[in-house]
């Protein structure tokens with residue numbers, strides 16, 4: 001198994017426990033999400049696990065009217081669209097996730113910089129639900 005897969009697996013296991021994790025490079029202080037064993041900035045292999053507070057600000061977003069199959073099963077369609085955003089965490093790194101609790105009737109009114117907090121949601125067929133990272137307004 002490659003290191004990359006392992007890192008992603010650990011990240012989603014943490015989401016199952018409703019914890020958002022990443023890593024901080026002990027050499028240069030660079031913060032990564034998901035965590036990395038090799039720093040993308042200075043290539044150091046010395047890093048510590050970091051738990052994010054789970055708050056941040058909306059940096060960019062898209063409202064999706066033509067959802068993928070999985071999201072159609074979750075009840076989304078052109079009349080009930082959903083929003084995916086890039087969130088800048090208070091600790092610095094950015095992550096993409098579904099954004100909940102926004103008024104999507106007029107996406108032009110959604111403000112970049114809206115404060116958000118993480119919310120882990122469950123989705124999927126009964127008995128086989130999976131947890132997903134999402135954000136909602138603070």
Ligand SMILES: [Zn+2]
Pocket residue numbers: 025026027028029030039040041042043044
């Ligand atoms: Zn580094």
